[in-house]
Amino acid sequence: MSSRQPRILICGDLVWAHEEARQLFDGLADIVVMDSPNRADFLAGLKTRERYDGIVGIYRHNISADRIGVFDEEIIDALAETGTVKWIAHNGAGYDQIDVFRCAKKGISVSNTPGAVNDATATTALYLVISCLRNYAWGEQSLRQGTFKSVLNPGRAHDVTGRTLGILGLGGIGLRLAHLVHAFPMRVVYYSRNRSANAPEWCEYVDSVEGLCRESDVLSLHVPLRDETVHLVGEKEIRAMKKGSIIVNTARGKVVDEEAMIRALADGHLSSVGLDVYPNEPLVNPRLLEFPQNVLLPHMGTENQDSQRRMEVRALTNLRDFLRDGQGNDLVPELRSKL
């Protein structure tokens, strides 16, 4: 009978926080790296209780899905079967790759890393807002093709100052973006399921998604992807926006009905879109590329070395706190009522 320390599994390699990981778990747990090349091997490893024996908690990054797929019912059930896994510390604000309701059912807690992504993601959204309003992506394309600015129409370029930014979801990221654009200032309006207690008085609440769309020159999406937010912005909402409006999406691709968005670009109802996310990454609908005024980034919202390091440490800390105190800080909202 082994009396070794419990073990934690790193599922999706750490890039920065190796030293921090050693320090956090020193005397608490041994660290095991998930090295399965595919799902079958991973599931087998869990079942046979050799490589992955004695795992009480998992650090998870979306990159692991490349090898073993998302944490769906099959994987959650296999984790539960071990009898030891009790905590999944996800690295990322969005955790739609984990079936949290299955976890709840099976007695496994899940944490994410809210906050750690706020600054980096809001900065990405700010870049998209400026670039769309001022046609900078188009301008740079024109320069690099050798036409300098001759293809551009200055009449299509709009100032940031004084325009209305509509924020759908005034959580941490939405609030941070509001703060950055308030410096110009842009007028900020928002819709959230509940009026935000932290909202500064210059953030005006609108009581419906459609109402938000009507008010906004630029609509920026900051809601998590859940069943009820799929296509939250669809044909009806897009057509409620003023002609010439802009949509910026740094949340998840499926929050917008992509077909409706493309139709609105084609007939000019939307003057441009600024996207960091797509419904089926890394695939990008080639129709989006047909519009030179679109600003299209390859899902890099949070990625820079400073924020990546912070996120790894935050996820590892949630796991450490679970091991040491029985509870991590950033339990996902869906599971909070289950306490």
Add this chain to the structure above:
Amino acid sequence: MLPRVLLCGEIEHVQDECKKMFHGIAEVIHLVSESRSHFLSSFGPGGPYEGTVALCRRNTSSEVIGKFDAPLIHALADTSMVRWIAQSSGGYDEIDVQACKERGILVSNTPRANEDATATATLYLMLSCLRHFSMAERSLRSGTWKTPFNAAQTHDVTGRTLGILGLGGIGLRFAHLAHAFPMRIIYFSRRKAESAPDWCEYVSSVEELCKQADILSLHVPLNPSTVGMIGEKEIRTLQRGSVLLNTSRGRIVDQEAMIRALEDGHLSSVGLDVYPDEPRVDPRLLTFPRCTLLPHIAGESAKAWRTIELQALGNLRAFVLGGVGEDIVPELRTVIGNSTTL
């Protein structure tokens, strides 16, 4: 007969306002010359520009009649009644103001008209350079998704040190936007700015600015004392991996020194809106994937153009009506008091 004002470069955004502004005051005429020599010989009796007392000038006119260098200024002074040139932009480096001073011609520009727009563009360039956004857009459009983007080489904005060279209207506005993150803001100007907020730290030299800045942003006008001001010495004083931003004028930077520093990685990237010899862009700049390059559109928005044109026309109108306009360029402000009446 009404005096005439000549548009050297078209008014595009406020044509109706222009008509109203000069109705009954001056006749507005347009550049019809296709060469400098035609231009210079057209102000005399019987010429198309006879009776012109003032010009509204856009830089685009230099494509046809060249810049307003000393020979052109002297020819204007000798052959025409032009005593006011209203430049339709903040930068007036294409006008030889010393020659104007010698010959009693006053020059106005349009300060403040595109401060917000230019500062916003500078912010955009900074975000793009620190986070490699422009490079990532290009890799997406070329079909490689993120490759070769490497997050390990990118940085947050918040907490970095921004060095501003020239804390005038644009520099200060950019500082304000950057302060929202916040960034640490340091600046150098010929004179310490009285109205600078307390979070703008003054440093005593360009060298000191370069030593401390993670990002160096240029906001000085181009004139004989600022040409090549950022050269080999200044660039090498920046820390390795720094970012250089330029939304002022291309020739403030020694381009060869800048390119060498990009080649050996001393500068991690540059964000540019201006170039020494527009619209030509040195093809070597296109070979550094992390750079963000705009085609001199920082100050261009529909609103900025309207403001610029109205301001330039306003200066012109005030001169025609009262002998003097606003916005006289700094170099010529001491000239005021000399008679410039019609």
